[in-house]
Amino acid sequence: MKAVNLRTEYLVDPVGIDIPNPRVFWNCEGGVKQSAYRIVSEKWDTGRVESDSMHAQYPLTLVSGERVNYKIKLWDENGAEGEWSEPAFFEMGVLRAAHWRAKWIAGNYKVNKMRRYPVDCFRKTFDCAGKIARARLYITACGLYSAELNGARVSAPLAPGVTDYRRRVQYRTCDVTALLKENNTLTVELADGWYRGSVGAWGIRNQYGVETKFLAQLEIAYEDGSVERVVTDESWRWSNDGPIRFADNKDGEIVDARMEPSYAGRAKVTAHSVTPSASNNVPVAEKETFTGTLSVTPSGKKLIDFGQNIAGYISFRINARAGQKLVFRFGEMLKEGELYQKNIQLSMGKKTTPLQKIEYLCKEGVNEYKTKFAVFGFQYAEIDSDVEITAGNVTAIAVCSDLERTGWFESSNALLNSFTEATVWSAKNNHLDIPTDCPTRERHGWLGDAQIFADTASYLFNYLPFARKFENDICDAQKKNGCFTQIAPTGGVDFYMDPMDGSAGWSDAGVFIPYRMYLNYGDRAMLAEHYDSMRRFAEYKIKTLGRPYPTALPTGINLKYARWISNYGQSYGEWAEPADVNAFGVADFVSPHPEETTAYIVWLMEITAEIAGILEKPEDEARYLSYAEKARRGYRELVKTKKHSLDTDRQAKLVRPLYLKLLDETQTAYAKERLLAALERYGWRLGTGFLSTPLILYVLADMDIEYAYRLLENEELPGWLSMPKAGANTIWEAWEGPNNAQGGIGSLDHYSKGAVVEWLFREMCGIRVSGENRFTVAPKPGGHFTFAAAEYTSVYGTVKSGWKKTENGWRYEIEIPSNCTAEVRLPDGTDKTVGQGIYIL
Numbered sequence: 001m002k003a004v005n006l007r008t009e010y011l012v013d014p015v016g017i018d019i020p021n022p023r024v025f026w027n028c029e030g031g032v033k034q035s036a037y038r039i040v041s042e043k044w045d046t047g048r049v050e051s052d053s054m055h056a057q058y059p060l061t062l063v064s065g066e067r068v069n070y071k072i073k074l075w076d077e078n079g080a081e082g083e084w085s086e087p088a089f090f091e092m093g094v095l096r097a098a099h100w101r102a103k104w105i106a107g108n109y110k111v112n113k114m115r116r117y118p119v120d121c122f123r124k125t126f127d128c129a130g131k132i133a134r135a136r137l138y139i140t141a142c143g144l145y146s147a148e149l150n151g152a153r154v155s156a157p158l159a160p161g162v163t164d165y166r167r168r169v170q171y172r173t174c175d176v177t178a179l180l181k182e183n184n185t186l187t188v189e190l191a192d193g194w195y196r197g198s199v200g201a202w203g204i205r206n207q208y209g210v211e212t213k214f215l216a217q218l219e220i221a222y223e224d225g226s227v228e229r230v231v232t233d234e235s236w237r238w239s240n241d242g243p244i245r246f247a248d249n250k251d252g253e254i255v256d257a258r259m260e261p262s263y264a265g266r267a268k269v270t271a272h273s274v275t276p277s278a279s280n281n282v283p284v285a286e287k288e289t290f291t292g293t294l295s296v297t298p299s300g301k302k303l304i305d306f307g308q309n310i311a312g313y314i315s316f317r318i319n320a321r322a323g324q325k326l327v328f329r330f331g332e333m334l335k336e337g338e339l340y341q342k343n344i345q346l347s348m349g350k351k352t353t354p355l356q357k358i359e360y361l362c363k364e365g366v367n368e369y370k371t372k373f374a375v376f377g378f379q380y381a382e383i384d385s386d387v388e389i390t391a392g393n394v395t396a397i398a399v400c401s402d403l404e405r406t407g408w409f410e411s412s413n414a415l416l417n418s419f420t421e422a423t424v425w426s427a428k429n430n431h432l433d434i435p436t437d438c439p440t441r442e443r444h445g446w447l448g449d450a451q452i453f454a455d456t457a458s459y460l461f462n463y464l465p466f467a468r469k470f471e472n473d474i475c476d477a478q479k480k481n482g483c484f485t486q487i488a489p490t491g492g493v494d495f496y497m498d499p500m501d502g503s504a505g506w507s508d509a510g511v512f513i514p515y516r517m518y519l520n521y522g523d524r525a526m527l528a529e530h531y532d533s534m535r536r537f538a539e540y541k542i543k544t545l546g547r548p549y550p551t552a553l554p555t556g557i558n559l560k561y562a563r564w565i566s567n568y569g570q571s572y573g574e575w576a577e578p579a580d581v582n583a584f585g586v587a588d589f590v591s592p593h594p595e596e597t598t599a600y601i602v603w604l605m606e607i608t609a610e611i612a613g614i615l616e617k618p619e620d621e622a623r624y625l626s627y628a629e630k631a632r633r634g635y636r637e638l639v640k641t642k643k644h645s646l647d648t649d650r651q652a653k654l655v656r657p658l659y660l661k662l663l664d665e666t667q668t669a670y671a672k673e674r675l676l677a678a679l680e681r682y683g684w685r686l687g688t689g690f691l692s693t694p695l696i697l698y699v700l701a702d703m704d705i706e707y708a709y710r711l712l713e714n715e716e717l718p719g720w721l722s723m724p725k726a727g728a729n730t731i732w733e734a735w736e737g738p739n740n741a742q743g744g745i746g747s748l749d750h751y752s753k754g755a756v757v758e759w760l761f762r763e764m765c766g767i768r769v770s771g772e773n774r775f776t777v778a779p780k781p782g783g784h785f786t787f788a789a790a791e792y793t794s795v796y797g798t799v800k801s802g803w804k805k806t807e808n809g810w811r812y813e814i815e816i817p818s819n820c821t822a823e824v825r826l827p828d829g830t831d832k833t834v835g836q837g838i839y840i841l
Helices: 414-429 447-460 464-476 495-500 509-521 524-544 585-590 594-614 618-638 652-659 665-681 696-703 705-712 751-764
Strands: 002-008 015-017 023-029 036-041 055-057 067-075 088-092 120-127 132-142 144-149 170-175 183-191 213-222 227-231 237-239 244-248 252-256 284-290 293-296 302-320 325-331 333-335 338-340 346-348 351-353 357-361 365-370 376-385 394-401 407-411 767-771 774-777 787-794 797-806 809-816 821-825 831-834 837-840
Touching: 002 067, 002 088, 015 132, 015 170, 023 067, 132 144, 132 183, 183 213, 183 244, 284 302, 302 325, 302 414, 325 338, 333 376, 338 376, 376 394, 394 414, 407 414, 407 751, 414 447, 414 751, 447 464, 447 509, 447 751, 464 509, 464 524, 509 524, 509 594, 509 767, 524 594, 524 618, 594 618, 594 652, 652 665, 652 696, 665 696, 665 705, 696 705, 696 751, 705 751, 751 767, 751 787, 767 787, 774 797, 774 809, 809 821
Parallel strands: 015 088, 252 357, 774 821
Antiparallel strands: 002 023, 023 055, 036 067, 067 088, 120 183, 120 237, 132 170, 132 213, 144 183, 213 227, 244 252, 284 394, 293 302, 302 365, 302 376, 302 394, 325 357, 325 376, 333 338, 346 351, 407 787, 767 774, 787 797, 797 809, 809 837, 821 831
């Protein structure tokens, strides 16, 4: 037996983490059951540990920059000693504030926050004398930076990512050992980014500060044991006369390739009150590349169709004369043969955002360009220029957080397969350091989107490092009264949205996301780290029970139970139900929503109680279970009123209480019958909104699996398969997609409706993590499907489950990884526990 897939804190050989006692993880290969392990590093030797756990925590105190090389040996179920694993390592970053020797520096000018400025250019030259053992560049910014050492780019795209810079600034560690020479030049470009540039739907600026700045510390260790540091300080040269004359995340770049930075001035030393910390997350990276097909629009502009809706940017290589100009505009859709951006833009007066535009002035001869400080959502690029250009000259580059794919699904329904891959694309396009709603218009870290998608994301990707970073953002934004916000980080949130902080299904993400990471990864650390924040939120929600402000409780409510109903504040409610289901549409957020809010308080209390139990806090566990039951009793009374009656065709109003088990026995039976009637009246199309769309198949499958498949296989609007049927390669925000672009919500790249993909893995193919080294595999075939199969590389190893229709009935194929067991439950009543192996049933 051999240890494989070695990770540290879920990351492969991470450089520059700052978790004090990091955990190492592995999977097993070549045996049935691990009986013992041994981990050996320079300073740590566990000896033989009798355990089947595939993780261990590094127990020693670590110092800044320390590298730990380790390997693992396993013993199998027979006690046979295996071979050593391949070597792995982790390396610490800067662990203490005192270890930062660098100073924050900025461009040497007085900032007028009403103006936009060219990109700042900084340079430092230095010499290296001696044989270099290793070199690390620790770097961050309030803004976006791009760093080059001796002409080679060393920074990730759009670094250092996005946080609330007033509370958290994350640095990155770059291994630059191979790039150093005797004489060296380190250059850094600094742009506005999220810090000072356009954020939010209306492109609000200066949300985190007005002075962009960066901090860099290059540590060079020589073979003789000496260490040299090159740090940012007043000795750095600076100018802002380089080629990038304007840079904005959303609006784009203006570039004059004829210009080069003079570095004629000196950098200004400044300060920032936050000590940088490591992100402990995957970096942003350039991923797939596309060349498209070129055509000419009716207005005479060149248009490139890259064939896939992506988040990213472009590069090009052309020959041109000095002063020739190219203007690129980017968008998701066409209208009457022309690029159409209005579905992603907001306009007021003279301001329109986002522009998604590149203006490029050529130098003489060969011009090479790649976007540095902007990212766009697009499938199409419009080119307005007299420069000779072909499709082969331009490359579209997908850019996202470097999430490792872990889940794959395939079935006999081609539309469902396309929908799943469209979900993968929309997930990638909306995961650039935070989970956004869309990569075009708002680009907000909406908590509601993130929480409903967390399980799907955990099947599709190695998601925990990303979720861990976002949970930090959520807790950084938590209000003093304990309320989690609706968006994190909060930069760019319009003032009129503030009352929706605390909205049911949105703000609950601060509790739901770490809880789901625990269920999917067995990660107790996230729960422990953020428990105080979760508890504060639970106490905040308890205080909203019985509060009718700003409107009275519904007519007919039994006052005995009124104190266990929350009708407090504005909230989003179900959000975005089809217009013919809920006439209020998106305007519904101006009101309180006691049904949704009270239901989610029950769910929140139950989950918080479970977390308290996991963390061995029995008093808290009892308290929250008590409030869950009280709010459930209030909910049962609420749905007896006319306004919130279960006698409704709004599917969400029936799905939610059934999924969360909020009703008594009589109410439950009625709600099930009424849901089927509502579906029948709506032609078995989806009538749920934002919150309940991921839940409805679970409710129907609990009644009869064929009900779930009937809804899943619907190809008409509104329905999941209507999107790929209409040619979508990403998930639409509105069911109508391009046909809704004239008004209301209109992004064509919005992953939330793809949250149903978790059901394909968990119920259709039946793969569910049920504990450490344990799975439940309970596939549920049905509908018109003749086969379906899923593969999931979990933290414990790769599990597969599939089924196929044959002349003799259903044939199941299940594969369980080494050192794991699974309880296999089949529709024919088979229920047995199996270990490692492939099973044909």
